[in-house]
Amino acid sequence: MQVISGAAETLPNNLYARVAGYRHQVFVERLGWPLHTENGMESDQFDRPDTVYVVAQDAHGHITGCARLLPTTGAYLLGEVFPQLLNGLPPPCAPEVWELSRFAAVDLNSQNTPYGQFSASVAHKLLKESIVCATEHGAKRVIAVTSVAVERLLSRSGFHSHRAGLPMIADKQPIIACWIDVLRCE
């Protein structure tokens, strides 16, 4: 498995378009999230030129996971759409705080993707690489907006995190915001 990261225009071989297609397959087709899609690709207002993507690929180049990193100094998912996940605190706005969202680790070519269609091994490496990537962009803290299923998987994988607030149901999916301990990232 290899992991590539960067802004959309820096990703090789039209990879960003394939990531958008992968996100459509995972979040829209598999998980049933009612997200904005166009021509089989999922993207939203937070997919901007300064957005950083982290992409996992298998030996054949098939995408097996993805994540999206956004600085909290601009508009980002938690601050704009889900501030209610923060237990009453204002959304963070600091160059050293980055948001991780649209995290998926699904091998669409494998039958063996238990636990809510997430692969633990891919998820572990992808998250680790995502945090490294965020720190390279100046992050000292990472806050994730994700499904409770992913939060559970990361907890079982040994990542240290704590919740920013209570979980809530959004479009029939339990979601949560959680702070990931960058310093203790394994």
Place this chain on the structure above:
Amino acid sequence: MTLRSGTRVAPHEQGYLRLSPDGHVRLTLERFQTIVLRHLWSGLDPEDPAALHEGAIQTHITGYTEWVSETTPILTLGWDWQLQGSSGRARYLRMGSPRTNIMLVDAFRNDLGGVKTSKTLQAVIDETDWQVAVHRQIT
């Protein structure tokens, strides 16, 4: 901590309870033990497609459960469970560490730390009767 499913809670108790900028709600164990947690929801895990593909029989039913306080700020506590059968009786057992925004502090308001807080919460969970609410929701 007291667990209660589907009912309103008692008025707030006095004591240290503070939401910190890092998202943790800091409180003492004594304060925590006065707070009633309400069952939010519980869920079953999907079956393991690999096991089914191989013709195996799934031996464990697993899932998760979520509890919240009605304090301000809100405490959230979720944990995984496994249904195990022995001697003709099924038991729900907590699995692993709870996922929470709680950070327990000592009398001087110093953090107990993530590990000690987790172990303390695990012990408290295991002493409470959360299984009824889970069973009621998933059956």
